[in-house]
Amino acid sequence: MEIESVKCECCGLKEDCTQDYITQVKNKFDGKWLCGLCSEAVTDEVLLLIKSTSNYKITATPSPAPAPPPLAIGEAVKAHMSFCRKFKSNPATRVADAMLQMLRRRRSAAAATAVTAAATTSSIDSHVGLDHHHH
Incomplete structure (x- = not known):
């Protein structure tokens, strides 16, 4: 298994991961590599975006929920990246x-x-x- 060092496109954290895992994460997040913490934040942001749109409802049925629209994921990634940039540019941080x-x-x-x-x-x-x- 090929291990590769990859850098989070939001916070800059470097991790060593398998190529398969890197591909999975990039496929999930609009072609961007996100560390575990940032991917959680983006996932939460996607859920908030989905809840705020009236035509997309999550039901409490045992069947899997439909995949979030790619647009919502792209928007959530952009929002989190700008959030991280604000913090990285702050000297106190x-x-x-x-x-x-x-x-x-x-x-x-x-x-x-x-x-x-x-x-x-x-x-x-x-x-x-x-x-x-x-x-």
Whole structure:
């Protein structure tokens, strides 16, 4: 299976995916690659567009709902892309992203330290416990 690095056309997130999956996502979203989070946002936007049009009703029948009109998907993708551009151009967002990355690095470093400390503590406890049984 061929793995390819692909970049979200909305937020810029890079992911490694199979060519088949990339093709599926692009087919679903008007030829554009979207990461998981952006694809969820666009799907929600499509549902809102559909609900706002009176001639398209979703019924609660067990049969699958009809596919959303391609126009609605295209509009939702465009709307989400412009939303992402607004946030990427905001300096406060870039600072917040940098802070988030720093906190993630610290958290993963702290988690690694905590695991080491826990292993050391349990090994000390077992040694102390053994000593108590001998007395």
